[in-house]
Amino acid sequence: MAPVNDLQARPRKPGYGVGAVPSLAKNPLQFFMQSLLNQGDLVPLNLGPTRLLLVHHPDHVRYVLQDNWRNYSKGSMWIAIRKLVGNGLLASEGDYWRRQRRLMQPAFHRQKLAELTQTITATVAEMLKDWQTASDQHQPIEMVHAMSEVTMQIIVRTMFGSDVSKDDTRAMVDAFTKALQLMNLRMWTFFLPDFIPLPGDGAMRDVLQQIDTTVYRFIEQRRQNPGGSDLISVLLEMQDADTGERMTDQQLRDEVFTIFLAGHETSATVLSWVWWLLWQHPEVERRLHREVDEVLGGRLPTFADLPNLKYTRMVIDESLRMYPPAWLIPRTAVEDDTIGDQPVKAGMTILMSPYVVHRHPDFWKDADRFDPERFESGEVAQRHAYIPFGEGPRLCMGNSFAIMEMQLIVAMVAQTFRLSLKPGIDIKPTTMPVLRPNQDVWMYAYPRPQDVAGRTWLIQSDREGSSVVPDAEAERVRG
Numbered sequence: 402m403a404p405v406n407d408l409q410a411r412p413r414k415p416g417y418g419v420g421a422v423p424s425l426a427k428n429p430l431q432f433f434m435q436s437l438l439n440q441g442d443l444v445p446l447n448l449g450p451t452r453l454l455l456v457h458h459p460d461h462v463r464y465v466l467q468d469n470w471r472n473y474s475k476g477s478m479w480i481a482i483r484k485l486v487g488n489g490l491l492a493s494e495g496d497y498w499r500r501q502r503r504l505m506q507p508a509f510h511r512q513k514l515a516e517l518t519q520t521i522t523a524t525v526a527e528m529l530k531d532w533q534t535a536s537d538q539h540q541p542i543e544m545v546h547a548m549s550e551v552t553m554q555i556i557v558r559t560m561f562g563s564d565v566s567k568d569d570t571r572a573m574v575d576a577f578t579k580a581l582q583l584m585n586l587r588m589w590t591f592f593l594p595d596f597i598p599l600p601g602d603g604a605m606r607d608v609l610q611q612i613d614t615t616v617y618r619f620i621e622q623r624r625q626n627p628g629g630s631d632l633i634s635v636l637l638e639m640q641d642a643d644t645g646e647r648m649t650d651q652q653l654r655d656e657v658f659t660i661f662l663a664g665h666e667t668s669a670t671v672l673s674w675v676w677w678l679l680w681q682h683p684e685v686e687r688r689l690h691r692e693v694d695e696v697l698g699g700r701l702p703t704f705a706d707l708p709n710l711k712y713t714r715m716v717i718d719e720s721l722r723m724y725p726p727a728w729l730i731p732r733t734a735v736e737d738d739t740i741g742d743q744p745v746k747a748g749m750t751i752l753m754s755p756y757v758v759h760r761h762p763d764f765w766k767d768a769d770r771f772d773p774e775r776f777e778s779g780e781v782a783q784r785h786a787y788i789p790f791g792e793g794p795r796l797c798m799g800n801s802f803a804i805m806e807m808q809l810i811v812a813m814v815a816q817t818f819r820l821s822l823k824p825g826i827d828i829k830p831t832t833m834p835v836l837r838p839n840q841d842v843w844m845y846a847y848p849r850p851q852d853v854a855g856r857t858w859l860i861q862s863d864r865e866g867s868s869v870v871p872d873a874e875a876e877r878v879r880g
């Protein structure tokens with residue numbers, strides 16, 4: 402990699418002033434892409450008292466997130482997120498962050514993940530039984546909600562054990578979705594002091610209280626029944642190697658919130674995009690079906706199958722490239738610095754976008770095309786231009802968990818159904834604050850031909866007397 406200050410950046414123009422706010426507010430993704438194409442790799446954004454710098458080149462991003470990461474704190478845009486996750490890993494800083502990360506990292510080691518496989522596949526199998534009923538009745542399924550529910554169920558069960566009820570999980574999904582929407586406005590008005598009221602502040606307090614009550618109840622239940630193998634039992638047992646301290650209830654609450662927030666909406670939105678992209682690319686879908694049939698032959702996937710589900714992984718990687726849920730990574734400069742040839746003042750907000758880096762024309766050919774094969778070829782030798790999980794010391798702690806979970810879900814759904822978009826739906830990305838489809842993604846689930854031996858995990862009796870919609874109908878809907 403060339404030293405960042407010698408970088409051959411594309412010609413740079415002076416950036417934008419306050420006049421840019423309406424287009425930024427209207428369509429941030431388009432604004433960010435246009436700023437790269439029209440202004441270059443480093444784009445100052447001068448909003449009166451607030452100075453921002455858009456950083457688009459992967460080498461500059463690496464400089465901020467890795468090479469000189471100590472000079473770039475999470476900063477002001479994270480204040481809104483702190484309202485939700487308190488001092489949890491996602492938002493904490495300094496020695497406290499280091500200690501918490503060291504404490505929690507072992508809970509995400511390979512061996513621990515392997516132990517979670519069965520919980521995940523059992524949860525997905527339950528979802529697919531519900532889908533079977535919907536399919537029999539020719540009812541469409543809304544994918545964003547279905548994926549949110551299944552990933553929330555997975556995170557709740559891996560954190561708190563399998564005895565958490567579906568009602569509790571549904572209530573959590575609804576509450577978190579609402580909290581995320583309410584947080585969006587505070588995030589983009591981060592320069593306004595807290596005492597200035599904004600619409601939605603009261604609703605945010607109510608929803609936080611509702612989530613708090615449920616989470617503290619879960620924690621208390623685990624304290625009463627210690628010794629489980631779920632994540633919360635592991636966190637309750639963990640002691641700091643140096644000080645011997647354990648986490649307090651408040652710290653546990655913050656970390657649980659963090660894992661709920663970081664770990665369900667992100668995977669859920671990627672999966673919604675996966676189904677939509679597969680529907681648009683039947684040749685990719687066919688290759689995926691071939692792989693899951695060959696590797697699994699109709700049985701449930703196990704941890705050992707994951708390396709063999711290579712194409713499944715490529716489909717996920719490519720979906721994450723095109724629609725990275727964490728589309729924006731903000732930082733604040735601690736001291737004066739220089740990025741490339743751009744002077745940076747202490748306190749300046751630095752905005753980096755995996756969405757833009759993943760479509761940077763110097764690194765990705767034909768970036769708007771969905772092409773999982775690029776993850777087989779040398780193109781992704783440009784690994785530093787692929788950052789869906791961030792990079793450097795603050796790299797996503799749940800990245801292996803997320804990939805494992807998504808591989809299992811995609812493989813199990815693809816084994817069982819072909820999904821077909823309800824006609825008349827035109828989907829675009831929106832930033833709320835994760836990158837998600839701008840409207841409901843209603844899809845019909847058509848059973849795949851039963852030419853694969855087994856699939857015994859999908860209870861056959863559930864399907865008796867059903868009126869399965871013939872495949873010809875799927876072809877018609879798909880056009």
Ligand code: HEM
Nearest residue numbers: 490491663664667668727789790791795797798799802803
């Ligand atoms: C597709 C799914 C996911 C994506 C795209 C994603 C993306 C990210 C990104 C970009 C960051 C870095 C943010 C920054 O540098 O400011 C991050 C941090 C984090 N993620 Fe994820 N994430 C995903 C799933 C998960 C899951 C499943 C978990 C937990 C089970 C998780 C837990 C965390 C935590 C704890 C952090 C904070 C790490 C730290 O600062 O030390 N994430 N994630």
